Amino acid sequence: MGRSPCCEKAHMNKGAWTKEEDQLLVDYIRKHGEGCWRSLPRAAGLQRCGKSCRLRWMNYLRPDLKRGNFTEEEDELIIKLHSLLGNKWSLIAGRLAGRTDNEIKNYWNTHIKRKLLSRGIDPNTHRPINESTIPPSKTTTPSLLHDEPVQFDLAKPDQHQTVKPEPTVLYREEGDYNNNNCTSSETTSEEDCVLNLELSVGPATTRSYRYESTRKANLDSIESTGPWGSELFGAQAGVCLCCRIGFHNESCRNCRVSDARTIWESKIL
């Protein structure tokens, strides 16, 4: 069964937005907030479909957007998160304040892919392109979504060189997710603390993924089961993904939930 179009396409503007359209949208949202995107265009006096309005607002007009070039830190964070999450741009964007999924997706495709290739790393698998250079003794760890091993050296962001014979993927011990101290015997220094790629956060279940990305989270069920329910954070739930990879972030909902869990456990247990 086909779906009805999201809006009446006839008489709708398409393509680049004009300053006047931007102003109408901004004025309306300032006044009324983000509401129903479907009805917003008519209410705001725009000849645009709701999806187009939403996109324009989310990707360009939102006041909290960070403009300008990505920093080296952001680059590395994107790479880390991509190795864990794959092309889940909205999840990745959720970890970078002021950046949008679209922006990150574009940036990935135009810059980071090349950057990784110049390092000799396959941007899809995060593995060295020349697999034969990897000693068999080194274990690799499946990435979470595409079930491919992940390897890269984040401690050397600008190494334009062929991949070292020994990938410097380091692992942290289970139970050490809440701090940035590497405990692996292979760890040598703080700078070498890379990702714990043995994270057991599985591919987000559909529901948890939706929970993460939608404003209409079912808070009731969270309150009843606790925000750390396995459904939400995977089989070894308890600490959110940010915390696990060492990016505790106040703007991240799950980090806050993790905090709440800690408090809850300290009271209950």
Next chain:
DNA sequence: AAATTTGTCAACCGCGCGTAA
């Protein structure tokens, strides 16, 4: 200087999911 190629990124499209009716 003109033509062509390459890079960038805003915007569109189609689909899946959750939910209300």
Next chain:
DNA sequence: CTTACGCGCGGTTGACAAATT
């Protein structure tokens, strides 16, 4: 239980700019 709707996501497109020939 079924269906339609609204939202949000990821993939793709295309216009424009910059670089190269």
